[in-house]
Amino acid sequence: xxxxxxxxxxxxxxxxxxxxxxxxxxxxxxxxxxxxxxxxxxxxxxxxxxxxxxxxxxxxxxxxxxxxxxxxxxxxxxxxxxxxxxxxxxxxxxxxxxxxxxxxxxxxxxxx
Amino acid sequence: xxxxxxxxxxxxxxxxxxxxxxxxxxxxxxxxxxxxxxxxxxxxxxxxxxxxxxxxxxxxxxxxxxxxxxxxxxxxxxxxxxxxxxxxxxxxxxxxxxxxxxxxxxxxxx
Numbered sequence: 300x301x302x303x304x305x306x307x308x309x310x311x312x313x314x315x316x317x318x319x320x321x322x323x324x325x326x327x328x329x330x331x332x333x334x335x336x337x338x339x340x341x342x343x344x345x346x347x348x349x350x351x352x353x354x355x356x357x358x359x360x361x362x363x364x365x366x367x368x369x370x371x372x373x374x375x376x377x378x379x380x381x382x383x384x385x386x387x388x389x390x391x392x393x394x395x396x397x398x399x400x401x402x403x404x405x406x407x408x409x410x411x
Numbered sequence: 412x413x414x415x416x417x418x419x420x421x422x423x424x425x426x427x428x429x430x431x432x433x434x435x436x437x438x439x440x441x442x443x444x445x446x447x448x449x450x451x452x453x454x455x456x457x458x459x460x461x462x463x464x465x466x467x468x469x470x471x472x473x474x475x476x477x478x479x480x481x482x483x484x485x486x487x488x489x490x491x492x493x494x495x496x497x498x499x500x501x502x503x504x505x506x507x508x509x510x511x512x513x514x515x516x517x518x519x520x521x
Binding site: 303329330339341342343344349354389391401402404407408 | 444445447452453454455456457458496498500507508509511512513514
């Protein structure tokens with residue numbers, strides 16, 4: 300059983316399109332995250348939800364909109380995709396503070 | 412702002428050649444320092460959390476240590492399967508997020 304699963308694993312799309320990435324966790328964790336890993340492998344926080352409530356919203360263009368229908372799911376919708384959005388997006392979850400996160404396997408987004 | 416710097420960027424070892432990876436950090440009130448391992452095409456895999464200076468944790472050939480300014484990941488007698496990118500991250504007192512370093516790419520040759 301995959302603990303944190305993301306779909307799709309690969310996403311190739313044209314500039315200007317709108318796309319969504321889905322994430323589900325079966326660990327019973329109360330907090331979920333979206334991280335972006337750029338070409339230099341830097342992992343940077345984008346959003347965090349705790350029990351469906353947005354608690355972290357870093358400096359991210361408002362073309363990115365997260366949605367958490369319940370505490371086991373956190374989706375990421377991206378409008379008007381740009382070349383610079385190409386990266387690997389990771390979903391993660393944790394239970395409480397100061398504990399290790401469990402990451403998904405990532406979604407490689409390529410905008411052409 | 413919380414910051415993490417990892418060195419070296421890349422490290423090549425022969426099988427059995429022990430070494431250490433460094434993670435220097437600045438953070439407002441350390442809640443935890445985390446080590447992860449990331450294999451190509453996969454998500455980071457949690458290794459350790461250290462909470463206070465002087466703390467040490469071990470797992471197989473890996474041992475993590477923590478001071479007030481840096482952490483070390485010691486690798487004893489590494490094997491080729493230890494090849495991966497090792498990521499360090501900190502969590503400060505003002506946010507429920509991890510701030511990551513750029514990682515150290517480790518290659519162990521047999």
